[in-house]
Amino acid sequence: MIKITKNKAPYVLLIGTFLSLTSCNENKTTTSESIAITEAKTEILKPKAKLSKDFKDYWYNGDAEITSYKLEQARYGEIREGSAILVFVTEDFLPEKQVKADNYSENNIPVLKVNATKNFNTGIYPYSIMQSTFYPVVDNQHAIKVTTSVQEWCGQTYMQLNNRDNFEIQSHSYFQNQADQSFKIEKALTENELWAKLRINPKSLPVGQIDIIPAMEYIRLNNIAFKPHKALASLKNDSYTISYDELGRTLKINFNQNFPYEIEGWEETTIHGLGANAKSQTTKASKLKTIKSDYWNKKSNTDSNLREILKLQ
Numbered sequence: 001m002i003k004i005t006k007n008k009a010p011y012v013l014l015i016g017t018f019l020s021l022t023s024c025n026e027n028k029t030t031t032s033e034s035i036a037i038t039e040a041k042t043e044i045l046k047p048k049a050k051l052s053k054d055f056k057d058y059w060y061n062g063d064a065e066i067t068s069y070k071l072e073q074a075r076y077g078e079i080r081e082g083s084a085i086l087v088f089v090t091e092d093f094l095p096e097k098q099v100k101a102d103n104y105s106e107n108n109i110p111v112l113k114v115n116a117t118k119n120f121n122t123g124i125y126p127y128s129i130m131q132s133t134f135y136p137v138v139d140n141q142h143a144i145k146v147t148t149s150v151q152e153w154c155g156q157t158y159m160q161l162n163n164r165d166n167f168e169i170q171s172h173s174y175f176q177n178q179a180d181q182s183f184k185i186e187k188a189l190t191e192n193e194l195w196a197k198l199r200i201n202p203k204s205l206p207v208g209q210i211d212i213i214p215a216m217e218y219i220r221l222n223n224i225a226f227k228p229h230k231a232l233a234s235l236k237n238d239s240y241t242i243s244y245d246e247l248g249r250t251l252k253i254n255f256n257q258n259f260p261y262e263i264e265g266w267e268e269t270t271i272h273g274l275g276a277n278a279k280s281q282t283t284k285a286s287k288l289k290t291i292k293s294d295y296w297n298k299k300s301n302t303d304s305n306l307r308e309i310l311k312l313q
Helices: 053-059 191-200 216-222 301-309
Strands: 003-005 064-075 078-093 109-122 125-136 145-152 155-163 167-172 181-185 208-213 229-235 239-244 249-255 263-272 279-293
Touching: 053 078, 064 109, 064 263, 078 125, 078 191, 078 279, 109 191, 125 191, 125 216, 145 216, 155 216, 191 239, 191 249, 191 263, 208 239, 279 301
Parallel strands: none
Antiparallel strands: 003 279, 064 078, 064 279, 078 109, 109 125, 125 145, 145 155, 155 167, 167 181, 208 229, 229 239, 239 249, 249 263, 263 279
16 A cells, blocks of 8 residues: 655755765875774663654554655756655665565564665766665664665765664675775764654754764765764754864755654865865755655566656656
């Protein structure tokens, strides 16, 4: 059964981001900070959040929530038109292997999974980006796992975070100075997990001065060290903003303030240079359509009409 969800709130105009320039001729150097090894540090768990009846009825009815967005992506100094998708779905997660469980067990960890995709072209060649975040629905710890992949005609890159005694990071790239890396860092708040946290309870989002690891997409596209950065976070009724002063980057997520807190769009702005030479560009995503669907069962050609409903044709 397909359920169409209408926008419950008008769009909020977005202020977005320009990802700093990288290309097939990438020659930046990864700093030693990105390969620091830390001592084991066990995460201190907060009390488990109690799941409401509304939450269970919406997220445990056998469907995923799929939302399409019109994308205006800043890349290589220009704005590129494309599409973005957010897929939210609950599933059981194996705590040790940190993959989706094939069978139910009381030892499984229920997570809210966020699959975020972007597709856009840069001149002749296309970009495809996907981030996956697995966040416990009890909202009492960091994401268990985060992965990011970027594909374009120069090649592909992949990065994975596993939440164990520390954050364990694996990174693979076709660029020589990124190459194959494996390292650990102390646990910290991640930007990726905040998208799931918002959908569970926006009031639980951190505010004020925070230390936070930027989105793995941003880290990969800009080739910056994988580490927390200082930021200022603020929450309003229908928007959440994170400003990274040292990165010159601001992310603003606009959402419906009523349950299930649908994401209406987002803005990401990055400033490059200083003084009169400072320049900024904005990436924007504006909501098109939301459906609820067991999309994994929609594999026939006749199911392609769902892409039309999502305005992806």
